[in-house]
Amino acid sequence: MNNTRYSSAGLIIRQREPKNLETPFDRIDSYLTPTALFYIRSHFPRPTLDRASYQLRIDGAVRHPFALNYEQLRNMPSETRVATLECAGNSRVFLVPQVQGAQWELGAAGNAEWTGVPLRALLERAGLADDACEIVLEGADRGAPKEEPRPPNPISYVWSLPRAKAIQPEVLIAYQMNGQDLPLDHGFPVRAIVPGHYGMASVKWLTRIEAVRDPFHGYWQTTDYAYWALTNGKPVRRALGEMKLKSEIARPRIYETLVPNRIYTVSGAAWAGESDVTEIQVSTDGGLAWAEAEFLDPVRRHAWRRWKFDWLTPKEPGQYTLLARAKDASGAFQPYDHDQAYGGYAINHCLSIEVFIEGSG
Amino acid sequence: MNNTRYSSAGLIIRQREPKNLETPFDRIDSYLTPTALFYIRSHFPRPTLDRASYQLRIDGAVRHPFALNYEQLRNMPSETRVATLECAGNSRVFLVPQVQGAQWELGAAGNAEWTGVPLRALLERAGLADDACEIVLEGADRGAPKEEPRPPNPISYVWSLPRAKAIQPEVLIAYQMNGQDLPLDHGFPVRAIVPGHYGMASVKWLTRIEAVRDPFHGYWQTTDYAYWALTNGKPVRRALGEMKLKSEIARPRIYETLVPNRIYTVSGAAWAGESDVTEIQVSTDGGLAWAEAEFLDPVRRHAWRRWKFDWLTPKEPGQYTLLARAKDASGAFQPYDHDQAYGGYAINHCLSIEVFIEGSG
Known part of the structure; x- marks a missing residue:
């Protein structure tokens, strides 16, 4: 096929x-x-x-x-x-x-x-x-x-x-x-x-x-x-008007299963409205610890910047939550939670990407 | 990446x-x-x-x-x-x-x-x-x-x-x-x-x-x-109860863009409720002409049969509609249209998969 x-x-x-x-x-x-x-x-x-x-x-x-x-x-x-x-x-x-x-x-x-x-x-x-x-x-x-x-x-x-x-x-x-x-x-x-x-x-x-x-x-x-x-x-x-600061994890995909104890390149893209994205941080433990990701694209107002982060996947099988957060030129980060005032729009909080580390089975 | x-x-x-x-x-x-x-x-x-x-x-x-x-x-x-x-x-x-x-x-x-x-x-x-x-x-x-x-x-x-x-x-x-x-x-x-x-x-x-x-x-x-x-x-x-006879085109994906004048293997799977799938026909012109597809899996009651069909894609760029229809052991084909009586369920009519043949541009 x-x-x-x-x-x-x-x-x-x-x-x-x-x-x-x-x-x-x-x-x-x-x-x-x-x-x-x-x-x-x-x-x-x-x-x-x-x-x-x-x-x-x-x-x-x-x-x-x-x-x-x-x-x-x-x-x-x-x-x-x-x-x-x-x-x-x-x-x-x-x-x-x-x-x-x-x-x-x-x-x-x-x-x-x-x-x-x-x-x-x-x-x-x-x-x-x-x-x-x-x-x-x-x-x-x-x-x-x-x-x-x-x-x-x-x-x-x-x-x-x-x-x-x-x-x-x-x-x-x-x-x-x-x-x-x-x-x-x-x-x-x-x-x-x-x-x-x-x-x-x-x-x-x-x-x-x-x-x-x-x-x-x-x-x-x-x-x-x-x-x-x-x-x-x-x-x-x-x-609504200006886009809000946002980063998205493109890979891994949500609910994807990954191999343990191996380098997996987490990657994504981030953008802002009338500001620039100056930093991306990634967490692989649901937001306890954060590490800086590397940009693949330069700053260009109104265009996204792709980024990547090399993750050594855990040895322990189970479910892990990945997060990425962007910082803009004013030093502000994306919020942790959706602002309910916007209803079903302007969803720019840190989106949880749950993945599974597979067992030996 | x-x-x-x-x-x-x-x-x-x-x-x-x-x-x-x-x-x-x-x-x-x-x-x-x-x-x-x-x-x-x-x-x-x-x-x-x-x-x-x-x-x-x-x-x-x-x-x-x-x-x-x-x-x-x-x-x-x-x-x-x-x-x-x-x-x-x-x-x-x-x-x-x-x-x-x-x-x-x-x-x-x-x-x-x-x-x-x-x-x-x-x-x-x-x-x-x-x-x-x-x-x-x-x-x-x-x-x-x-x-x-x-x-x-x-x-x-x-x-x-x-x-x-x-x-x-x-x-x-x-x-x-x-x-x-x-x-x-x-x-x-x-x-x-x-x-x-x-x-x-x-x-x-x-x-x-x-x-x-x-x-x-x-x-x-x-x-x-x-x-x-x-x-x-x-x-x-x-x-609802018994599943209805159905075939699905897995590839190409809907709205996919394909290269002209080349063999593309259209593939999919078909199943029935309490009958067997005995034949699959594929149309690449929206249902005017039909050709028989080849099964990849044997008959096994209650399990699907994958199938494939080698399509020589048109030379002419544009939009084409692919359809697949399954026949069961009684000789009946899938319907062309959804039976409205079922509302949002039992959707087993021939599903149109529109694809694009790309131009030279």
Whole structure:
């Protein structure tokens, strides 16, 4: 039953339609996640956009609204950046008791190279109004969302960025991923890439960029990708944004069985939102003792850093708990426990990876 | 980031607690599924049973109720049988729209060798009453189930077998799996193995065998693992039982990318309930044309047969849909569509495996 090695090993299905597919994270071997292995997160059935008729409108609180076709966008000066995307619900399966939603393990995260036009350049060309406070990104994907309270009619997938983030140079209106045209499931022909923010901000199948003068309180910002934050002691509904500091153990895989008394290279990747990952520590005894891991990749803002740690596995058979924790440039570590305020999102606590050391039997 | 090859590659987490873990089905390479790769289906937190104090009661509608300790059970004449277990909800992720429950892909199924005492021998020793109609198997796992209607208080996991099945020689009260003592998550120290029936019948952590004179209408039989069957035109609630004829494609994995114009060995496994799998056909064009696959394993009632099919992949890049269908001894094939009457269970239609043939790019 052997086969020659092929280019992709396939994705884990979390939901079949719309497609929500996860990278088998233990197969991550490269700095850039191969496109075919990159996780797919969809809210609605995939829209079919045609390159020939594609139009991107830039309007709202701007002095010169305009539209671009695909060729015009491709002919603008472009930039290529590496950025890690993580779905805000990544690692949800680690929450006990179980929380509703796709039961992502570790692989709703990936690191790719994105090519496109900085959103800033488009906003400058349109003449962004001084009093515009948010930039609303609208995708061509539409449907009826599920969570309450929900709007009475089908809606598009829409996400708004604070102006301060939208005008940063790293935010791209992208048409390439890893040097190739965007695949259909990754937003063909054009998507937003918002490095440092959870994936919900990187709107796929992008057709409209609208500047607004009042904060946009759409379904996704208020119902779905939102949480209760305390402001002066009162809970207020707030949209998710910046990714939290996080490290993940790619290998060994959870519940994997390892050989005793042998060097096993524990490996993983770590990322942060608007900070840098400066250190990784690994524990092989459930958090009692910690040792420093070695980085495989340099610091690059908004991109992950892979790391490794050579572990001499115990001689004693049994169950062992591995943990990894990242430190950011401010000196802060990941938390030990999930912040319940976020519900099924922003799961960045140290994730326990239980493994078995096999006996002689 | 390379590692020596270890004994297990880990399982996919569908639910972390209680543990519901899936075999990555594309890694199936052997007739017997290695124990560490065998799927785990749990309804409640794992009970801890002690071998020294373990007791198995056989009572109810019997002339001589008795109890056995672990050593006494081990000292009875034993049998070793190969049997495929499949969770009744296996392949649920293929249902569109999505149905509640663990989103199993293909790997809530496995084939192992089980060693234990035939249930029949225990029932004979107890003197089964002539009018006993079912045998109720009770596990030590307890909790509050979730689906409505649900009982007011926590319950044990309990399943009843029709008498006719319970007295078949293949039904084992097992203490070994693949030649080793049962692992904790697979029912240590003792479980039932009911070959030919969905996994819910193979009660783990078995502590009681009770013969009853009236059909047992417990939560699991009536609410959870049950469906509406038409009897004389009226829907009646019926418990699941015999596994349905099914084949699964293990490789390629869904959404895998393959090289054009090369031989790729499509492979998988097929099983049936109380029949034999006699033929496998494979389609690589979504069901227009079918070709016969080759079996790797002989016919053995209640055990799966692996199969393979050498596919010359197309030269043309694009998406292709693979299907496999099994035929049983009666000449019947698997259905093309899921029988909606079963809801999220008994999913045995031909499952579409979409793959991509890569371009030259």
